[in-house]
Amino acid sequence: MIITKLHIRMAEHRLTQSELAKKTGIRQPTISAYCSDNYKMISKEHLDVFCKFFNCKLTDIIDFVDDTNDNKE
Numbered sequence: 695m696i697i698t699k700l701h702i703r704m705a706e707h708r709l710t711q712s713e714l715a716k717k718t719g720i721r722q723p724t725i726s727a728y729c730s731d732n733y734k735m736i737s738k739e740h741l742d743v744f745c746k747f748f749n750c751k752l753t754d755i756i757d758f759v760d761d762t763n764d765n766k767e
Contacts, residue, residue: 701729703748
């Protein structure tokens with residue numbers, strides 16, 4: 695499963711969702727959805743903005759967690 699680590703980057707920079715929205719031009723409800731992993735898709739442009747803003751790699755923003763073994767007993 696794909697998870698976002700945007701909230702971690704925000705905490706490291708002591709930013710609220712509203713502050714990040716103002717600084718990046720990305721709507722606060724969209725940032726909220728990314729932070730809570732409650733989204734259907736992530737915009738490529740948004741990932742680009744976040745990586746540039748936080749000066750980080752894509753893997754610092756999103757990650758893949760293999761959850762296939764969680765369903766096996």
